[in-house]
Amino acid sequence: MSHVHPVPPAAPRRPLILAEGVNKHFGAAHVLRDVSTRFFEGEVAVIVGASGSGKSTFLRTLNRLEKHDSGRIVVDGIELNDSVRNLDAIRREVGMVFQQFNLFPHLTALENVALAPRRVRRTPRAEARRAALELLTRVGLADHAHKHPFQLSGGQQQRVAIARSLAMNPKVLLFDEPTSALDPEMINEVLDVMKDLARSGMTMVVVTHEMRFAREVGDRILFFDHGALLQEAPPDAFFDRQENDRIRAFLGQIL
Ligand code: ADP
Numbered sequence: 001m002s003h004v005h006p007v008p009p010a011a012p013r014r015p016l017i018l019a020e021g022v023n024k025h026f027g028a029a030h031v032l033r034d035v036s037t038r039f040f041e042g043e044v045a046v047i048v049g050a051s052g053s054g055k056s057t058f059l060r061t062l063n064r065l066e067k068h069d070s071g072r073i074v075v076d077g078i079e080l081n082d083s084v085r086n087l088d089a090i091r092r093e094v095g096m097v098f099q100q101f102n103l104f105p106h107l108t109a110l111e112n113v114a115l116a117p118r119r120v121r122r123t124p125r126a127e128a129r130r131a132a133l134e135l136l137t138r139v140g141l142a143d144h145a146h147k148h149p150f151q152l153s154g155g156q157q158q159r160v161a162i163a164r165s166l167a168m169n170p171k172v173l174l175f176d177e178p179t180s181a182l183d184p185e186m187i188n189e190v191l192d193v194m195k196d197l198a199r200s201g202m203t204m205v206v207v208t209h210e211m212r213f214a215r216e217v218g219d220r221i222l223f224f225d226h227g228a229l230l231q232e233a234p235p236d237a238f239f240d241r242q243e244n245d246r247i248r249a250f251l252g253q254i255l
């Protein structure tokens with residue numbers, strides 16, 4: 001078969017999140033130091049680094065749970081600033097999954113997932129419940145939809161929390177150590193759900209100590225060191241051809 005028209009060049013990748021020279025202080029502590037990076041549509045970026053290096057703070061600035069002191073953060077073209085309208089728009093586009101699942105204890109799994117669409121989007125009840133059941137099915141919990149959080153294992157609760165984030169149809173999902181509070185035997189069921197999401201093309205920024213996940217699923221690894229983004233590299237370069245002594249020491253401790 002001959003092509004009459006030349007193959008068009010690949011579309012340039014679109015940065016969904018842009019961070020430029022981001023700084024953050026807590027009192028005298030300088031916890032984010034000139035952090036600049038971009039997160040592209042469909043990309044899985046994994047953030048690693050020692051405890052206290054600023055990983056959570058950085059993630060939280062991306063959806064304005066923390067305010068940055070200087071620099072720019074732009075999410076899908078929306079500048080993160082003091083505009084309430086911008087903040088509302090960002091919150092709809094950026095989902096977040098925490099170490100502690102933060103489910104509402106008095107609501108069933110289904111109600112937890114359906115709540116935000118009902119409240120924020122005014123989705124009719126029947127439709128919100130149908131969509132919630134679909135999401136719970138996607139995370140393997142269709143049979144547990146009617147249960148309350150206390151009737152679910154930690155791994156199941158975290159999968160409900162992921163379904164809940166997805167219910168708002170976010171453009172990007174932020175994960176802050178989503179498996180750190182789980183018993184070891186439950187970690188993989190959550191990582192598997194995250195792998196499925198990654199395969200489906202979801203844009204994800206994941207803070208984790210799960211280096212196998214980082215290597216297998218990450219398109220790019222970011223290493224934070226004392227508030228600075230010391231390095232970003234593809235997984236093979238990061239893990240197999242690491243030349244930075246500080247990062248080698250970190251990997252030596254964790255692997
Ligand atoms: P990580 O997630 O990499 O462990 P954090 O972003 O939680 O690191 O913390 C970075 C630094 O900021 C730490 O020194 C921590 O003690 C400090 N910090 C984080 N949150 C606050 C806060 N709300 N108030 C004061 N200091 C904080």
Ligand code: MG
Pocket residue numbers: 055056057177
């Ligand atoms: Mg943290």
